[in-house]
Amino acid sequence: MNKVESLDKNLAAAKTKKPKVKNKKESSLWIMYLPALAFIFIFIVFPFISGLRISFTDWDGFSQTMNFVGLDQYTRMFSDPTTWLVAGNTLLYGVGSTFFQMTIGLLYAMLLVQSIKMKAITRTIVYLPVIISPLIMGYIWYFMFAYQGGAINDLVMALGFERMNLLNNPSLNPWIIVFINTYQFVGISMIIFLAGLQSISKEYYEAARMDGASKLAQFKNITIPLLMPSITINVVLNIIGGLKLFDVIIALTGGGPGNASQSMSTFMYTLYFDRQDAGYAATQGVLMVALILVITVTAVIYLRRKEVEA
Amino acid sequence: MKTISRKQRIVLNTLAALISILHIIPLYILITTAFKAPGDFSSMWALPEQISFENFVTAWERADLGLALFNSATITFFAAVLLIVCGSLAAYPLARRQTKLNKFVYIFFIAIMIVPPLTVLVPLYQMVVDWGLMNTRSVAVFNNVAAFLSMTIFLYAGFIRATIPKELEEAAKIDGAGTLTIFFKIVFPLLKPITATVLIISCVYIWNDFQFAIFFLQDSSVQTLTVALNSFFGENTSNLSLVAAASLIALLPMTILFLVLQRFFIEGLSQGSIK
Structure with missing residues (x-):
């Protein structure tokens, strides 16, 4: 009896001991992500937290002192009409370019998934702008849109019309930015949709055809539901990219005329460097993170639900 | 999907070619503009009268x-x-x-x-x-x-x-x-x-x-x-x-x-x- 008991004890001890050793070894693995965490904390998390603090001050960006002003910058922000203009533009850049990139990207993918000769070269050409710096992309389109000697105005005048001042039009400029962003990044949407389309088994379409389903019905009931994961990743990538838009605006319009094409990123840049209004710039930054967070999370939750339904 | 007919193939290839041309236009303009000699004020659509590398040399030095x-x-x-x-x-x-x-x-x-x-x-x-x-x-x-x-x-x-x-x-x-x-x-x-x-x-x-x-x-x-x-x-x-x-x-x-x-x-x- 005693023997058995001690054996039991030993066994129990071994049982509890073994996982312990394993746990110890496994838990030491966190050392591997320490360097990455250090980078993120030093260059993103800490600055972000002190940005929150600065948003409650009237700091000018270079003085040694800053005054705590409570919620003043926030009330200023919400009563500033420029805030809403700029936030509206930022939404347009995020949601507008996402819509165009995905619609056109899907159409291109459906064409270029076919086995045709032009497939490879067209894919390369559509994708090429993705690797070009958005700053240079802004210059390239400046060559197109410029008033004096611009390529589009050359065409317009050759056709006998008056040349147009395309880059000095407050209501047109934000759309020009959306257009360029779409042109540049439609390649990413196309590639993601191509991968998605290629992963759909052809049997689904054959079965649907035998049941006499129309092309449109096939698209609605097979293609779209099975593309849902590609749609989700596309929405997230494009919305985040569009909401952060900066380089192309600096290159093409500088946010102008006035603030007409300013995004939240370029607006913060102007506030900080041109107007020494660092406290207010930080407050705008807080609003921007809140905006991106709300939009991205809403989109992801909505699309995940659709994915489950599909 | 069933294999596509010859006629469809031609239509699809033409469509792809059109897309390629549309997408390459801005890059074409960039290239023609860069290779023009400083005195060449022809339209950006026109190819350079003669290919000049002068802009590259000047830009390289000045920037x-x-x-x-x-x-x-x-x-x-x-x-x-x-x-x-x-x-x-x-x-x-x-x-x-x-x-x-x-x-x-x-x-x-x-x-x-x-x-x-x-x-x-x-x-x-x-x-x-x-x-x-x-x-x-x-x-x-x-x-x-x-x-x-x-x-x-x-x-x-x-x-x-x-x-x-x-x-x-x-x-x-x-x-x-x-x-x-x-x-x-x-x-x-x-x-x-x-x-x-x-x-x-x-x-x-x-x-x-x-x-x-x-x-x-x-x-x-x-x-x-x-x-x-x-x-x-x-x-x-x-x-x-x-x-x-x-x-x-x-x-x-x-x-x-x-x-x-x-x-x-x-x-x-x-x-x-x-x-």
């Missing part, structure tokens, strides 16, 4: 593009190396051990992707000045690593989960190898395909970085290509041929890299998106 190329290349190289080492190291335990802590840390890394770089600008600027890192190439390296690390971890973790068999490490563990040895000797070599993808995507991203560079690299001795171009464009809005030539020089290295290694771009993007 100090040689130095800018060197700065961009150095920053890109060191940031990419740091990204690959830190990113793959971090992704390994996160992909392998589904503990509560690891799940949380992984979600934290992914969530960081949402924070726009410019919202940390104001305090970051102050910190960089305090630490004496202003106008150093190091600060550009660190910022780019921090900004692209989440994406790197995401790509590595997905790849490790999908392709690296667990038995491999267990076998190595029996031999008594330590975790880091296992990682560098056994796991890392197997990550080659995704490392290629990360390398290429991050190189393009860092090479094209403007948001950080414009704030932290204002001194002409540390300027990267984007910063040099930005001030060069400001000085030469009336001489677009010069700007075109400078832009062409700046985008050439990444374009060549892309055309040679296209496969890895596409595969990386597709892999990340199917999961």
Whole structure:
């Protein structure tokens, strides 16, 4: 009896001991992500937290002192009409370019998934702008849109019309930015949709055809539901990219005329460097993170639900 | 889908050709503009009367593009190396051990992707000045690593989960190898395909970085290509041929890299998106 008991004890001890050793070894693995965490904390998390603090001050960006002003910058922000203009533009850049990139990207993918000769070269050409710096992309389109000697105005005048001042039009400029962003990044949407389309088994379409389903019905009931994961990743990538838009605006319009094409990123840049209004710039930054967070999370939750339904 | 008829094939090929032409127009304009001799004021649509390299020579000298190329290349190289080492190291335990802590840390890394770089600008600027890192190439390296690390971890973790068999490490563990040895000797070599993808995507991203560079690299001795171009464009809005030539020089290295290694771009993007 005693023997058995001690054996039991030993066994129990071994049982509890073994996982312990394993746990110890496994838990030491966190050392591997320490360097990455250090980078993120030093260059993103800490600055972000002190940005929150600065948003409650009237700091000018270079003085040694800053005054705590409570919620003043926030009330200023919400009563500033420029805030809403700029936030509206930022939404347009995020949601507008996402819509165009995905619609056109899907159409291109459906064409270029076919086995045709032009497939490879067209894919390369559509994708090429993705690797070009958005700053240079802004210059390239400046060559197109410029008033004096611009390529589009050359065409317009050759056709006998008056040349147009395309880059000095407050209501047109934000759309020009959306257009360029779409042109540049439609390649990413196309590639993601191509991968998605290629992963759909052809049997689904054959079965649907035998049941006499129309092309449109096939698209609605097979293609779209099975593309849902590609749609989700596309929405997230494009919305985040569009909401952060900066380089192309600096290159093409500088946010102008006035603030007409300013995004939240370029607006913060102007506030900080041109107007020494660092406290207010930080407050705008807080609003921007809140905006991106709300939009991205809403989109992801909505699309995940659709994915489950599909 | 059933095979398409000859007639359909012609229609589809024409459509693809039209798309290609539409998309290449801006690049065509860039090239014709860059190669025109300084006195050639013909329309941007017209090919140059004779191909001239004068704009390239002038732009190279006046914008100090040689130095800018060197700065961009150095920053890109060191940031990419740091990204690959830190990113793959971090992704390994996160992909392998589904503990509560690891799940949380992984979600934290992914969530960081949402924070726009410019919202940390104001305090970051102050910190960089305090630490004496202003106008150093190091600060550009660190910022780019921090900004692209989440994406790197995401790509590595997905790849490790999908392709690296667990038995491999267990076998190595029996031999008594330590975790880091296992990682560098056994796991890392197997990550080659995704490392290629990360390398290429991050190189393009860092090479094209403007948001950080414009704030932290204002001194002409540390300027990267984007910063040099930005001030060069400001000085030469009336001489677009010069700007075109400078832009062409700046985008050439990444374009060549892309055309040679296209496969890895596409595969990386597709892999990340199917999961």
